[in-house]
Amino acid sequence: MSRIAARLLTLWAGLAYGLLFAPIVVIVLFSFNLPSGRFNLIWQGFTLENWLHPFRDRALTDAFLTSLSLALAASLIATVLGGLMAIGLSRSQGRAHGAIELLLVLPLTSPEIVLAASLLNLFVQINLPRGFGTLVLAHSLFCLSFAALTMKARLGGVDWSLEAAAQDLGATPLRTFGQITLPLLAPGLLAAFLLSFSLSLDDYIISAFTAGQVIVFPLYIAGAFQREISPQIHVMATMVLLVSIGLLGLGLGSKDGE
Amino acid sequence: MNASPRSSVAEARPSWPWALLAPGLLWLLLWFVAPLASLVPMSLSEPRDRFSLAVNFTGRLDNYAEVIGQYAPILLRSLQIAGSASLIALLIAYPLACWISFRGGRFKGLLLGLVVVPFFTSYLVRTIALTTLLADQGPVLSLVRALGLDGGLESIGLLSDGRLLNTAAAVVIGLAYNMLPYLVLPLVVSLESIEPQWLEAAADLHAGGFSTFYRVIWPLSLPGLSAGVVLSLIPGLGDVVNAQFLGGPNDRMIGNAISNLVLVQGQAPKAAALALLLMTLMTGAVLAQVRRHGSRELTAS
Numbered sequence: 001m002s003r004i005a006a007r008l009l010t011l012w013a014g015l016a017y018g019l020l021f022a023p024i025v026v027i028v029l030f031s032f033n034l035p036s037g038r039f040n041l042i043w044q045g046f047t048l049e050n051w052l053h054p055f056r057d058r059a060l061t062d063a064f065l066t067s068l069s070l071a072l073a074a075s076l077i078a079t080v081l082g083g084l085m086a087i088g089l090s091r092s093q094g095r096a097h098g099a100i101e102l103l104l105v106l107p108l109t110s111p112e113i114v115l116a117a118s119l120l121n122l123f124v125q126i127n128l129p130r131g132f133g134t135l136v137l138a139h140s141l142f143c144l145s146f147a148a149l150t151m152k153a154r155l156g157g158v159d160w161s162l163e164a165a166a167q168d169l170g171a172t173p174l175r176t177f178g179q180i181t182l183p184l185l186a187p188g189l190l191a192a193f194l195l196s197f198s199l200s201l202d203d204y205i206i207s208a209f210t211a212g213q214v215i216v217f218p219l220y221i222a223g224a225f226q227r228e229i230s231p232q233i234h235v236m237a238t239m240v241l242l243v244s245i246g247l248l249g250l251g252l253g254s255k256d257g258e
Numbered sequence: 259m260n261a262s263p264r265s266s267v268a269e270a271r272p273s274w275p276w277a278l279l280a281p282g283l284l285w286l287l288l289w290f291v292a293p294l295a296s297l298v299p300m301s302l303s304e305p306r307d308r309f310s311l312a313v314n315f316t317g318r319l320d321n322y323a324e325v326i327g328q329y330a331p332i333l334l335r336s337l338q339i340a341g342s343a344s345l346i347a348l349l350i351a352y353p354l355a356c357w358i359s360f361r362g363g364r365f366k367g368l369l370l371g372l373v374v375v376p377f378f379t380s381y382l383v384r385t386i387a388l389t390t391l392l393a394d395q396g397p398v399l400s401l402v403r404a405l406g407l408d409g410g411l412e413s414i415g416l417l418s419d420g421r422l423l424n425t426a427a428a429v430v431i432g433l434a435y436n437m438l439p440y441l442v443l444p445l446v447v448s449l450e451s452i453e454p455q456w457l458e459a460a461a462d463l464h465a466g467g468f469s470t471f472y473r474v475i476w477p478l479s480l481p482g483l484s485a486g487v488v489l490s491l492i493p494g495l496g497d498v499v500n501a502q503f504l505g506g507p508n509d510r511m512i513g514n515a516i517s518n519l520v521l522v523q524g525q526a527p528k529a530a531a532l533a534l535l536l537m538t539l540m541t542g543a544v545l546a547q548v549r550r551h552g553s554r555e556l557t558a559s
Contacts, residue, residue: 002467006361013357016350017372020438023387024376030390041390081282088278100279107290109544111496113513114533117520118293121300121530141289144282202381205498205513209520221382225503229386237383244378248371 024241031234038228050231054239057232063220064236067201070132070216074139075147075196081140082147082196083189089148090155107145115142116209123210130212138210139203143196150195154188194247201240294537301530313527321531329515329532336511339426339501340494343433344487347441350434351486355445356475359452373442381436385503388432392422392504424506432500437490444489448482449475481551488547492540512536 033040034047055061089100107115119138123130162184166176204218211219221233301321303313358369376384391398399422402408411417418425452475460470498513510518512532519529 005467009353009357010361012353016354016438019350019435020373020376022391023384023435024379026387026390027379027383030387041386041393042395077285081285084278085282088275088282091278092275100283103283103286103290106541107286109492109541111492111513111536111540113496113498113516114537115290115293117516117529117533118297119289120520121526122289122293122296124526125296125300137289141285144285148282198378204382205517208517218380218382221380221386222503225386233383233386237379241375241379245375248375248378 027234027237027241031231031238033231033234035231038230040229040231040234050235054232054235057230059215060217060220060224060230060232060236063215064217066132066214067217070135070139071197071200073136074143074200075193077136077140078143078147078196079189079193082144082149082192083151083185085144085148086151086155086188087185089152090158091160104145104148107142108149112142112203112205116206119206120209130210130214132214134210134212135207135214135216138206139200142203142206143199146199147192147196150192151185151188154191155185158184158188191251198244297530297534300527301534303527305524305527318527321527322535325528325532325535329512332510332515333512333536335509336495336513339429339509339511340433340491340497343430343494344437344441344490346430347434347437347490348483348487351438351441351445352479352483355442355449355479355482358442359446359449360457370443370446373439377436377439381499382503384435385432385499388428388435388504389423392428392431394421394423398422423504424509426505426509428504429500429509429511432504433494433497436497436500437494440489440493441486444485445479445482448479448485452478484547484551488543491543495540496536 030040030043031050032046032048033043034045034049035042036044085100085104089097116138119134119141120130122128123134128134163176163180166180167173171179202218204222207216207219208222215223217236224230224233299315300313302317302319303315303321304318306312306314354373358366358373362369390396393399399408399420402411402417408417408420412420416422416427418427422428422431456474457470460474465473495511496513497511498517501509501511501514516529516532516536519525519532
């Protein structure tokens, strides 16, 4: 590669990263804004006020807490079911293998709006009242595919012969599971759980169709476009970002350490 | 070494995998297959009245003819908007993926992580941030005006009356932004398969920069490129958020049409017909991609 081409490529990459982070810079910056009206969209002046009172907006805080408990419930279901599926898939080579993998990939390659409309349709048909319960069902479904495929990718590096060795040495199945299998699976399970959690926290379309009267964080923000965009929204988004980066850093750090 | 104990476990307990798979499969059947299947009779029904979701099954195939007639223009516009967004995102992502693959060195993992980090915040809050950036007095338009580019951009239709927000261009920008990781990740997976020796060999054979790119890098990047385009078009074509919050009333996409039919107009049968058509179109594209290039690049991200 000629030097000029290499320089241009580096410049382009720098600009691309600038573009990727522009909205993030705006979110963090505007969490320190002192908006004059109801919409925190134009820079007015610096204040720490929003960070000192991050939970002042009660409705926003309630929506955020609802989203956290929804994400927790949905990711637990998705991680358990998806983890079991990933282990099952990694230990079988039957003819059904390909079909099951396709069934797992399809929810990811379907347009979200189609999943949303179909879930609402089913819930109406079977007379299931929309609310927190239907949200958990819907979220656990789209998280399940992500969780199972994440787990499956991680299981590639697992040395199952350790299990056989434990059993050869006289360990009971329960003890083998607790002391060998679970520790081997833990990193994959954690990755699947965290991915599911962040996907659930962020989902708007499926929530809009299955929530009934319940208001989760993305639904609150969608309403805020018409009503009031408080700087606390930016504060919460920044907190989510910081926690995610922290967890990602921990993940990268532990991977490097191994 | 690794394969033999695994298969011996499977042989010793043949029922094991099914016991592990069953709960997840049941979940997929209940909340993925059954809902999709429920759209079929719904798409052949008629609404009982305007204000409830109750319907009568009448086997009415006309729903399909009607939605095709009524929504073909919106579907075409969605294809245009999502296609332009994917193309723009590709122009940004391709050089970035090359840079990460060939010059990233030992920071490759970190650089890839940085591509994903912006997407850890809420989608809708990022969209709020985009409205700040694209607003009439916002930084993007201020820069455009300072550079004296507004007249030129207006004449090629990128600005309408000096505005970006509430135009189709804003929808394309929002979509393109969100497509970037879907393009960068599979492209990097593909470019990784290029051994540095091959590039050296090309140079030894007196291939110039351009012909190295055209004859070595480009063909080897094609699986990642097509996987990236498919991966970016799936959420792009079905997107609701960008058109709803960044576009004007005339920039609605097919996802907004489905959403509106169900949530506002109470026309669940037509929405079901439209949803099934969209699903068929996209699943067809995904299966064609998997058949042609395999699923490595698709599932890697």
